[in-house]
Amino acid sequence: MSRIVRQLSRFFASALFVGALVATAQAKDRVKVGFIGPLTGGVSVNGIGGRNSAELAVKLRNADAKAKYEYELVVLDDECKPNVAVQVATKMAADKEIIAGATHYCSATAIATVDVYHKFGFPIIVWGAVLPDITYRSKYAEVHRVNGTMIDQNDANAELISKLGFKNVAVIHDTTDYGKGHNAYFSKSLAKLGGKIVGTFGVTADQQDFTAELTQIKALNPEVIYFGGLTPIGVRIRSQMDKLGIKAVFDGTSGIVSDAFIQGLGPLAEGALAFREGASTEKLPGGKFFLENYAAQKYDNPPEAYGAFSYAAMDLILDSIEKVGPDRKKVIEELANVKDRDSIIGKVTFDDHGQNTVALITKYVVQDGKFVEWDDSEYAAGKRKLPGQK
Numbered sequence: 001m002s003r004i005v006r007q008l009s010r011f012f013a014s015a016l017f018v019g020a021l022v023a024t025a026q027a028k029d030r031v032k033v034g035f036i037g038p039l040t041g042g043v044s045v046n047g048i049g050g051r052n053s054a055e056l057a058v059k060l061r062n063a064d065a066k067a068k069y070e071y072e073l074v075v076l077d078d079e080c081k082p083n084v085a086v087q088v089a090t091k092m093a094a095d096k097e098i099i100a101g102a103t104h105y106c107s108a109t110a111i112a113t114v115d116v117y118h119k120f121g122f123p124i125i126v127w128g129a130v131l132p133d134i135t136y137r138s139k140y141a142e143v144h145r146v147n148g149t150m151i152d153q154n155d156a157n158a159e160l161i162s163k164l165g166f167k168n169v170a171v172i173h174d175t176t177d178y179g180k181g182h183n184a185y186f187s188k189s190l191a192k193l194g195g196k197i198v199g200t201f202g203v204t205a206d207q208q209d210f211t212a213e214l215t216q217i218k219a220l221n222p223e224v225i226y227f228g229g230l231t232p233i234g235v236r237i238r239s240q241m242d243k244l245g246i247k248a249v250f251d252g253t254s255g256i257v258s259d260a261f262i263q264g265l266g267p268l269a270e271g272a273l274a275f276r277e278g279a280s281t282e283k284l285p286g287g288k289f290f291l292e293n294y295a296a297q298k299y300d301n302p303p304e305a306y307g308a309f310s311y312a313a314m315d316l317i318l319d320s321i322e323k324v325g326p327d328r329k330k331v332i333e334e335l336a337n338v339k340d341r342d343s344i345i346g347k348v349t350f351d352d353h354g355q356n357t358v359a360l361i362t363k364y365v366v367q368d369g370k371f372v373e374w375d376d377s378e379y380a381a382g383k384r385k386l387p388g389q390k
Contacts, residue, residue: 148277182228286344
């Protein structure tokens with residue numbers, strides 16, 4: 001064999017060896033993870049923002065050369081409807097190839113599906129729903145939640161209302177578990193502080209006309225109308241308040257912290273209050289990192305208020321799979337051990353019911369077409385006044 005032939009043989013042998021190494025490095029096992037949220041319907045902007053955020057976590061993990069697995073995201077739409085949610089939760093949980101999921105923005109869908117996840121031994125982390133019963137009604141090892149609950153949210157709400165000197169409040173809430181929960185916790189918190197509920201009105205989630213309820217409320221002359229529900233009917237109620245000449249403060253929950261609320265009302269959104277657990281996204285420990293990477297993907301929709309929580313939920317799932325492998329039982333065991341875990345939303349600790357302890361509640365007011373933190377607003381500084389504020 002000539003010298004040139006021997007050199008060529010060694011070259012091709014080396015090339016084949018390197019190629020084999022590269023192929024081995026690239027040939028990672030594919031692991032499926034899931035996302036469920038409202039991708040259609042009245043609160044779809046929140047679901048799409050959550051979906052994009054979970055997808056971002058998967059994309060960044062797949063781009064990490066140190067990751068043991070290549071991840072595929074399976075996305076299903078619960079439409080913010082309990083019956084649909086049970087169907088898609090069953091579909092996802094029954095698919096043994098899907099190891100775990102980041103699930104649900106709407107409390108009505110989250111509470112409707114916990115039994116499904118328990119039945120199939122499917123580990124999930126709720127990323128947006130706030131009803132306490134989701135984690136605390138049953139002690140299911142499969143169910144976790146990375147965001148906080150409505151209990152602390154309503155304590156902070158009642159405290160601010162009382163601090164501002166408002167005493168008389170009318171309550172409108174949707175008749176889902178979400179709305180009824182907000183009504184119960186807010187009413188209890190306000191009573192402790194000496195406030196008075198002058199009237200309580202339950203409305204359906206698809207109701208269009210609130211003339212009857214608002215006419216009665218106008219006669220009661222409350223200083224504040226507390227709304228326990230989501231953006232679509234919140235927009236309708238606030239708009240119809242204006243048509244009837246009701247000047248009360250519109251006091252909402254985390255369910256209206258959305259660009260869609262402001263877009264739907266325009267100037268009428270000014271002065272509306274809302275409360276959400278956790279810091280605003282830009283002030284989160286990993287907020288800058290998250291927002292920069294989200295922007296780099298050029299998504300058509302913003303992450304919305306709970307996008308960072310969706311990212312954190314998916315990231316915790318991926319961390320767990322990386323550590324223990326694509327095994328549902330092992331992932332459940334690993335999630336039970338989450339204590340002071342670093343994440344973009346701050347330290348995460350799951351208690352014995354799978355609930356993250358998120359103590360901070362952020363107060364918001366709509367100012368000049370944006371949700372502004374109350375403490376940073378001109379309202380808090382006394383430069384502007386809410387309706388009826390002295």
